[in-house]
Amino acid sequence: MGEEKFLLGNVDDGITNTEVRDEFKLCNVYAKDKCRDCFARFYCSGGCAANSYNFHGSILDAYDIGCEMQKKRIECAIMIKAALAE
Numbered sequence: 001m002g003e004e005k006f007l008l009g010n011v012d013d014g015i016t017n018t019e020v021r022d023e024f025k026l027c028n029v030y031a032k033d034k035c036r037d038c039f040a041r042f043y044c045s046g047g048c049a050a051n052s053y054n055f056h057g058s059i060l061d062a063y064d065i066g067c068e069m070q071k072k073r074i075e076c077a078i079m080i081k082a083a084l085a086e
Ligand code: SF4
Pocket: 029, 032, 034, 035, 036, 038, 039, 040, 041, 042, 044, 045, 046, 047, 048, 062, 063, 066, 067, 068, 070, 071
C-alpha cells in the first residue's frame, strides 16, 4: 500500500499493470532461493512480500528476522504437540 510501483489498476479499467501482476503471480515459495531448503517453507509459504521488498528491494527475497521468528514458532508448536502426546 502506498507504493505507486505496485498500482495494478482501478475499479473502472481493471488491471492495467500486467507486468506487476505477472511478477506477483510468479512470486511463491518455489521461486525464492532462500526458501528452497527451509524446513518451514510449506508452513510460511515464503513470508511477507512487503517485508521482502522493503528490506531487500525485491519481493523474491525473504525478510530474515521474520524467517527466524517463523521457524522458532514452528519449532515451539512441534515441541508443544510432542509434549502433549506423551
Ligand atoms: S521461514 Fe523464511 S526462508 Fe523459510 S520458507 Fe519462510 S520466508 Fe522462506
